[in-house]
Amino acid sequence: MHKIILWDNDGENIKNISRYINSNNNKFKVIGTSMDLDPDYTGIINKKKPDLIVADIKFFGIHSGRILSDIHNKFPEIRFILYGGLNEAEYLKKYLSYGAIDYMIKPFKPSELERCLERASDYFGNTLKKIEEAKKLIRSFENNAAVFEGLFLNNLVNGIISDREEIEENFKYFNMAMTKDFTVMQIKIDNFLDINKGMLPENKHMMIYNMLDTVISSLIEYNARSFISSFNIVTVILSGTEGIENIYRIAESIKNNILHKNDIKVTIGIGRTYEAPEDIYLSFNESAICINHRYSLGSNSVIPIDFIQANRKITFNCSYIKEQKLAFNAASGLFDNCVRLLDDIFSYLRKAEPLPERLFSQMVVEIMLSIGRCVLEQRHMSDTKVPEFFSTQLALEIKTLDGAYEYLYENIKRFCAYVNAQRIKEDERIFKEAKEYVEKRYYETISIFKTALFVQTTPDHLNRLFLEYEKDSFYEFAVRTRLEEGKRLLRETDFDDNIIAVNIGYDNGRYFKAIFKQYEKIDPLEYRAKYKEL
Template identity: 25%
Template sequence: MYTLLIAEDEALERQALRYIITQQCPEVNIVGEAGDGTSAVREAAQQQPDIVLLDIRMPEMNGLEAAKAIRAILPEVRIVMLTAFDEFEYAKQALKIGAVEYLLKPLRPDDLVKALAAVTEQVGLAKRKVREDLQIRQSLKEAAPYIKMSFVQDLIAGNITELHQFHERAGFLGMEVTTGVVMVLDIDNFKQLTRNEPELKKQLVKQQLYRITADAAGSNVLVTPFSSDHIIIISGQSALDQPEAVKAEAIELAEKIRKAIVGIMGISITIGIGRHYRDPRDMHKSYVEAVNAQRQRFYLGDNQIIHIEDIPHLSGQPFHYPFQNERAVLERVRCGDRKQAREALAALLEEIFAKSGSVDIIKASVLELLIVLSRAAIEGGASLEQLTLLNFDHINKLMQCANKDQVHRWMFDSLDSFLDNMLENRSGMNTRVINKACEFIVKNCHRNISLEEVSQFVHLSPFYFSRLFKQDKGCNFVDFLTKARVDKAKLLLQNFDYTIVRIAADSGYHDASYFCRVFRQEVGMTPNQYRNELRRGKR
């Protein structure tokens, strides 16, 4: 429906216009009338019509002046000028102020109807464009957290190697961070504290933690949730030249965040801080340092701000923990692959032993490794309660190890006990997780969902989720998503009023031709053929 204002000083003319429009233009709704230019401007400001029929010759303010005033208030309004003067100068002035049509009196109904049809088509196109722009902006707004998370992941993984690439992606997200310090925040003993809490309560706690962190950090600091229970904080400090000043400012910001969280939520958190790097391509180094610092909570205590340079055994000659090797072990443990897990653990221990000759440092590293391995086993299906008891026993045995060989044997014994427990308990949990993922896929198949999004929804790594999904369902993620979309399309095809283009879009396909090819490949016939079968009652 389109709205229209009539501005004509002759009452009979207004009645005639209203009658023609009402009878022959049902899609146009007349929202007001005016008998002079001043009233026309006032009515236009109040009613905000899509179209204004405006007579040039009117008292108080002529139509050209009124049109100019209305355009100033409503830049998108379409103005159709009415005049008894067939003069080029009037037409020229009308076009100059933005009129889209110029009709001569006496007005023939057909001319008016044709003019309004053309104008309403313009208005319709403009409104559709506005709606499309709003939808695009809304889609980007909804996707922004995932885009930001992807950007941060690439940044701290060292995948951004070109400065222009960094600036383009940061600019797209409206981020002002150009360089600085990476911090890693984690809730102390979160899994133990929320052991008996429902998943909804856990997620609400994480969301509140994120909001408080973002508010305390301020708009110039990049804050985003990350893997596990971590929150990544990137603070830009390019204006400071002295390393000590940079360090002091980072610690001050971290302490501000910690106090805000403790004061509002009453929970204990630890923040690890890496070094400052001026080149954003080096931020992954700061992240590795921040993770290393945060993990020292196990030795230094809870509720702390830990800078990488303040860790006693890391000052002087740093001990760089081989996180990449550790991630390989964790992935194999989550998958329950004992052979590959042992091989990856052997490579990890070799790196740890090669980087330090101190038994104390090795014990500290493998003790931390024991904790993350147990978490990986729990994620893979092991019992939290049983592993907690196992860990107490393992820790006591570690304290009795006197050399690297004993630590090596202890670590492999611990790994085997974790895997044994995990393989005994994982079957039921895997089924629940995959069923939850399938429900999410079916519910959201109309969107452009990815393996990463679904795996994040069920709190698994993409690699492990993909392998687990195929083992349980007998097909990969893409094949299952395609089947869900085709099944949805079959249901939509039962509504004969829906076009194939609409059904394709509602089923998750922006290209109707590609949708038809996929449908035919899955069903053995095109959507139209399937619909015809429905009409004949064969399906």
């Protein structure tokens, strides 16, 4: 039941309205009335906590706008039903923006009050429904918060999230007490393909989940976060743990616990420890390199990066994801995005200096090949020869990091300009073919979907092209094309409306007549007569 406060300077009105509401509407109850505006009206509202205020606009005096605005700002959930004289109608309409659901003109009938109350009831019902839906969604989100934490951690270790402030905000949001000195371990199941042969999917999933549970219980004394990063890999981020010897001991303990509890042999790769959270992905990629060494160093072992790359700090696959994004953005002509990605990639590489000289040309050639693959996916770029923009010979001569950056920057800039020019040509082709399609088939059942399918684009894109080139939507253009033919038939033939309608793609003359009048502001018969007068 919704609570009402009733305010009116007229005691008889208060009496009648209160009696009607309490006697005839079981959805509302009057819990308070007043004939004079209390200076502490907000205190009264705070104490009574009404859902609805029913009031005569005169009750608020000359400051009605200020008072209603004040109440609405302080209690935005409260709604109003206002009433007043005919000369106050404009003010009543104005106050609909202050939280008023409806208004009435005095003297009003009980049916008008009932109408307003029904509107209020519908409003509160919908509001409560939305509140319940929001609560349900929040509960569902809270129950699945681990999913979003896992997404964050996966993006973090893959270098997709690299802004320190954003990382620290997520640490705080997911209640991760991580501050500095980050080390990543990857724990990979040995002989995974052999183990899961013939295994049911649910058992495969349960295997990695059980392993995750063992890892978490093994790290309960440490500041760590563990998550499944692949069907056969659990990744751990350690924070604040000092010394490779201590970290190695922790990894050995995890390995032995997994073997004891889950009967699974694993190899654990350990990356370097980095002070800043934005460098976590470096440690992650180093741990992946360590795991790859299990083929030469032996599986079911712990392999720290410092044991195999003591004096080398370059992780060759660290920028792979961003290099792929760079290629895609270049093939799409998005130069600004390319610059940001180039800066990110080379910022990482500068951290890893000194670098082997052959890396620069190798990286540039790989990016060129990736751009070429992405270009093949672009229909309007199918004839493009990427080597015309990226010389392999010049790329192989690159000897420095700055040289690699300059080469990619200048050539990607030139390539993106070409891509955008090609896209404009393709858009012009699409628009021209679509326009011709409509002009030749106006008498058929034309739809934007069929036309888009014919010219091989999406309906939304096609409509945007018509708005750009024709200054009209696709639908408007199709209608006007039909009407132009309709006007010709009106001028040059004696066909009646029904015959003309069929000839231009409409079902009947009545519809043609209505459309014609809507667009031409004249009846078809009047148009024909006016033309013959000329």
